[in-house]
Amino acid sequence: MDASQPVITASAAKLHLSPTLEINELVHRVRATGKKVIHLGFGEATFPIQEEVLQCHREACNSTSYLPVAGLGELRERIAAYQSGRLNIPIHADQVVVAPGSKPLLFALFDILDGDVLLPRPSWVSYEPQIAHAGKLLFWIETDEHGRHNLTEKALDNAYTSAVDAGARPRIMLINSPSNPTGQVFSKEQVSLIVKFCRGRSITLISDEIYSDICFNAEDVQISAFESAFGEDGTVIMTGGLSKTYSAGGWRVGYAIFPSSPVGKAIRQSTLAYASECWSAASAPSQIASIKAFSSSRATSEPIGSAMDTYREAVNCLHRMCTTRFYHALQNCGIAVAEPKGSFYLYPSFQPYASQLQKIGVVTSQDLSKWLIEECGLAALPGSAFGEKDERQGVSGGNLRLRMATSYLYFSSEEEKYSKGYALLKSAAAGEEVSLPLLEEAIAAIQAAVEKLNTQ
16 A cells, blocks of 8 residues: 555544543543542533333343334334423424434534534534534634623624635534533524524524423523424424433434424435434334333323423432532632533633733643643633634633533442432432532632632
């Protein structure tokens, strides 16, 4: 073989290990040396899986045959019924496609849909490389300075105009609410603005709602762009999955729900064709267990419906309790941070400490992330991983931002998760004060980091 000839494509050469997975592996390596690291870098939900769902998965392990490409019929019906109940709109099983996680579905949609992409800045780490691998151009939509989530009509228009002026064809937009990395949630007014913008420019809107059950204000659960997906011109696609609410990321179950319009049906059919040549089908045991997971008393009279409603509410309560406590601790340390409204993330800015950080050579979010791990034993992802500009000079908005996930602050081991987790969830749902030692350690680490900065 001629060593001077490339063996991989130019687009593949640009791919790197996902920053979330990379920092997770880094934490494991540092811990293996005996050093203590508080892990705020990986957004994996870590609660014990609801008992009946877990038992169902165990019993289904002998199901080893391929299931239909679109997913098990009963599961698609349960997902459609669950989302119909959440949004109070008609959704049917023939609009649903199940896959091994929502990530491959997003990858497929970027490959299948025509045109270039508009994306709010910041956004989840995997969107940008997926867009690049699909050979599409990405144009960022700037968000508000404080929460780094809300969009204005001007920001939308500016991104669209920039794309057109660059010779691109902006035909796709993706939003994520509740948001990774910001922990913020779009209001009904924001969603209406986005939908109106997309409709007026024939843009297909993908609404990633993987965290939709984890909203700290109950009324926010029902906010979704998919409500507008009706009629002959419906072009909003919703994605979701099992990983966040149900702490089952390793089971790999995701789904997309397509509009019932002719365009929606065509996109779904292309997605199925793509899936048949790519992943074939999601895991059979995982799909069978997911039928129970996506149950709700709104959609079934079976006892599992009310049991899952109780579990989801407990999950939401505990995430809200932990994330809100950490938010107040960051505030008390003088760090700029927006109050979280959902998911299990905070997106603080260390800009108030920019001058102190500069004295120790920290001028970007990457510098800051490295300093916190090495000097303070605290792992968090830099804002640059989520599309922030991260210039070497201090700038407003995204500079010196970190994404901090609270999802690893509950249990010190897998054994502890199952020995203490169910009681912890029950206590949180009852409104009782719960003890979270790892959260207290994280707060202490932040306080110690700020004390170091104040000595500069």
